[in-house]
Amino acid sequence: MYDSPVISPEHKNAARDIIARLPKVDLHHHLEGTDGVDPAELQTPDALTSAVTRAVVALAEDNVVYVELRLSPEFYTAGGLTLREVVDCAVSGIEAARAQAPTMDARLILTAMRGTGLLADVAELTVATHGDVVVGFDVAGPEEEQDPLTGYAEAFASLRKNYVPVTVHAGLHGGIDAVADAVQDGATRLSHATHMVDDFSVDIEGIVPGRVSAWVRDRHIVVESAPLLEVELGAADELGDHPLPLFQQLGFTCAVTTGNAAAGTMTDQFLALADTFGYGLEEFFEVTVAAVNNAFISQEERQRLLETVILPAYEELADPEAGLVGDPDEEDES
Numbered sequence: 001m002y003d004s005p006v007i008s009p010e011h012k013n014a015a016r017d018i019i020a021r022l023p024k025v026d027l028h029h030h031l032e033g034t035d036g037v038d039p040a041e042l043q044t045p046d047a048l049t050s051a052v053t054r055a056v057v058a059l060a061e062d063n064v065v066y067v068e069l070r071l072s073p074e075f076y077t078a079g080g081l082t083l084r085e086v087v088d089c090a091v092s093g094i095e096a097a098r099a100q101a102p103t104m105d106a107r108l109i110l111t112a113m114r115g116t117g118l119l120a121d122v123a124e125l126t127v128a129t130h131g132d133v134v135v136g137f138d139v140a141g142p143e144e145e146q147d148p149l150t151g152y153a154e155a156f157a158s159l160r161k162n163y164v165p166v167t168v169h170a171g172l173h174g175g176i177d178a179v180a181d182a183v184q185d186g187a188t189r190l191s192h193a194t195h196m197v198d199d200f201s202v203d204i205e206g207i208v209p210g211r212v213s214a215w216v217r218d219r220h221i222v223v224e225s226a227p228l229l230e231v232e233l234g235a236a237d238e239l240g241d242h243p244l245p246l247f248q249q250l251g252f253t254c255a256v257t258t259g260n261a262a263a264g265t266m267t268d269q270f271l272a273l274a275d276t277f278g279y280g281l282e283e284f285f286e287v288t289v290a291a292v293n294n295a296f297i298s299q300e301e302r303q304r305l306l307e308t309v310i311l312p313a314y315e316e317l318a319d320p321e322a323g324l325v326g327d328p329d330e331e332d333e334s
């Protein structure tokens with residue numbers, strides 16, 4: 001499939017400017033969390049369309065090469081737009097962004113909010129618009145106020161029948177039961193899921209995932225980790241206590257995402273992980289590949305992204321002459 005770039009131990013810790021230049025993949029980024037975005041001011045087609053474009057262009061400036069921008073249609077109907085018109089505006093915004101930032105592949109995920117009673121409508125809208133731009137469905141909102149997702153079995157069944165991929169915000173404020181609900185409803189990715197640690201126990205072998213979290217790990221259900229945001233939201237006292245490294249050690253499939261841009265860009269996330277956990281190019285490559293491989297697009301599109309964008313950039317940035325990566329042969333001699 002591909003060879004991982006060779007990164008020598010002495011150059012494992014990437015410099016800040018290299019991290020900024022790495023091609024990044026963001027599977028979890030809300031329009032509503034983007035700098036300067038206030039849904040109350042985006043109630044006209046032009047305002048909404050251009051906000052979507054600006055959000056994508058801003059991500060491209062951070063060298064994000066693929067994003068699944070999330071948008072909650074129900075936030076933009078106060079000015080008279082229908083849910084469907086909101087999605088049409090967002091699609092236009094994505095198309096305009098593609099023209100302005102040709103190195104960026106941007107898609108949309110439609111997010112239904114818990115507790116507003118519109119989950120089934122947004123699911124239906126996602127089924128109706130699923131295609132090149134709208135690639136998936138999401139549920140967000142306060143888990144403690146959730147309508148139990150089980151009340152929406154029909155909506156989730158319809159998404160499955162129509163082959164629409166699903167991710168769910170679960171296990172940030174809510175516990176392992178919220179994660180269980182999400183996977184039972186067909187989520188193949190989980191936003192946050194930090195509280196899966198509550199499902200872990202310790203025996204003489206070490207830390208052992210429980211029934212639900214083992215299922216998540218063993219089926220490669222992706223944890224869309226947003227470390228800076230999750231610390232801000234109280235999932236850990238400080239980044240050093242964040243469960244991402246533990247999840248990775250236990251074999252979970254983890255992507256690093258922003259969640260909400262106000263908590264930090266992808267570059268900020270990578271820098272913080274480098275500073276706190278010593279992450280370097282190898283770790284960034286690993287989470288980037290995990291993200292690409294679980295993007296809500298076809299295998300051919302993922303492969304193209306990896307082979308024509310991600311790998312060449314890592315190879316270039318990991319060039320021995322750039323002083324970041326040793327030649328594998330030389331490495332053997334040292």
Ligand SMILES: [Zn+2]
Binds near residue numbers: 030
């Ligand atoms: Zn989110």
